[in-house]
Amino acid sequence: MRLRALLAAVVLTTTAAPAALAAPGIANGTDVPPGQFGFVAKLAMTKIPRPDGSTYSSFCTGALVAPGWLLTTGHCFHDANRNRVSGKVPYPTTATLGLTDEATESGVARKVTEVIQAKENDVALAHLDTPVSTVKALQLNRALPKVGDQLTLAGWGSLTSTNPKPATRMQQGTVAVANVAPTTLGVRGTAPAITTSACTYDSGAPYFTEAGLVALEATGPGCPHAGIETTSRTDVLADWITKTTA
Structure with a gap:
């Protein structure tokens, strides 16, 4: 297992991707219909520092859980040494919500101003410069997840970890809970394929049901894959999230 490497420098090779891989998104997922999942945010970061003083740009995914968070x-x-940080956002970060297709929609853009890291697992709250009133926040599911539960995954990640590119069209897929640990869930793809999986730039992508947010993308193997993906449970953070965003 490894970090999803959303903030790692992306090294592009000259190898051409197969034609079937031309449209980036969750590995082996499907297009999200227009008007759906507006709470899923595409995070664009610039001027991310490296130890040698150079910088790079990258992306993550997130979910709106309160109008300003x-x-x-x-x-x-993180800092230049990849240590997670709280406080003032460490580099310019823009969050875009309320759209499924960047080619035809503009969405709602906000700047991230502050970051608060959770203690229990690899999760953070990101404060927006202005609350979002036109997009409904995703509710929190407080129930204990169970093995076999079906979850929807939606995000702006790449289709493959080879020559990754952030999505321009939001993707979705279905996974099943394979195991439950104190702060994490193991999930495995079920639809549209057993290889449906989170990929590069999907870090923070929400896993949810009609009852609300269940987990966030955390770590995983190369994608697409048919193995178990590690996600961060959000039910164990529900009280902290509610208190912090109130």
Whole structure:
């Protein structure tokens, strides 16, 4: 297992991707219909520092859990030595919500101003410069997840970890809970394929049901894959999230 590497420098090779891989998104997922899942945020970061003083740009995914707050993976915000940080956002970060297709929709853009890291797992709250009133926040599911539960995954990640590119069209897929640990869930793809899986730039992508948010993307193997993906449970953070965003 490894960090999803959303904030790692992306090295592009000259190898051409197969034609079937031309449209990036969750690995082996499907297009999200227009008007759906507006709470899923695409996070664009610039001027991310490296130890040698150079910088780079990258992306994460998140979910709106209150008008002025996103929940995402904690390692999306770090210092030059990749230590997770809280406080003032460490580099310019823009969150875009309320759209499924960047080619035809503009969405709602906000700047992230502050980051608060969770203690229990690799999760962080990101404070927006202005609350979002046109997008409904995703509710929190407080029930204990169970093996076999079916969850929807939606995000702006790449289709493959080879020559990754952030999505321009939001993707979705269905996974099943494979195991339950104190702060994490193991999930495995079920539809549209057993290889449906989170990919590069999906860190922080929400796993949810009609009852609300169940988990966030955390770590995983190369994608697409048919193995178990590690996600961060959000039911164990529900009280902290509610108190912090109130």
